[in-house]
Amino acid sequence: METKIAASILNANPLQIADAVKQVETWGTDWLHLDIMDGVFVKNMTYGASMVKAIHEITELPLDVHLMINDPCRYVHQFKEAGASRLTFHYESLSDPVETLNLIRGNGMEAGISIRPATPVELIFPYITKVNSVLIMTVDPGFGGQPFRGDMLQKIEILRSYLDAHAPQVSIQVDGGIQEETAAKVIQAGANQLVVGSYLFSAENPAAAVADLRRLQ
Ligand code: DX5
Ligand code: ZN
Secondary structure: OOOEEEEEOOOOOHHHHHHHHHHHHOOOOOEEEEEEEEOOOOOOEOOOHHHHHHHHHHOOOOEEEEEEOOOHHHHHHHHHHHOEEEEEEEOOOOOOHHHHHHHHHHOOOEEEEEEOOOOOHHHHHHHHHHOOEEEEEOOOOOOOOOOOOHHHHHHHHHHHHHHHHHOOOOEEEEEOOOOHHHHHHHHHHOOOEEEEOHHHHHOOOHHHHHHHHHHOO
């Protein structure tokens, strides 16, 4: 599977989000990754559907929306209206996974389910036929710029074997601490989609960095 890249603008200056979006547009990524945090599910807050809508109005990039919030089911419709292409929520949030996945797909978006580092990957197996992607967090969700957790590689391998046998169409996305070396490791383990934040924003040539990451197989 070709490696797909989503650029995360979590660490962008909130007053200059539009500039960050325009910057990402020149890099050739597949998605713009937007991190939604409620200060309850994770110890950080960002923004909600109104910001996603404002971003959607200034870019053609598909929006990969990562909900780190409790009760995500309540907000599916709002993010659909805001222009999300894919909506990923956490297994550990309070919503029923089947109901949430059905609602996301029923609203015409791709559906992703995510797990924190402490959550065993086997817990999401029962939902695999209803998802487009599984997001394996390779840092504790909440902040950009954290170091990659190597102990997540085994989780990716377990999930890859399971998907190969039961649902090869489902993608494995990883998020947190991804740069050149860690990207090679997660792809080797079976991931095929990368969320990349600080590495791209600090790269001398982000477009070349994106092209290099995409070539990894
Ligand atoms: C963290 C967010 C990530 C974050 C990744 O909770 O979900 O999307 O922006 O940032 P980096 O690539 O800097 O680890
Ligand atoms: Zn994210």
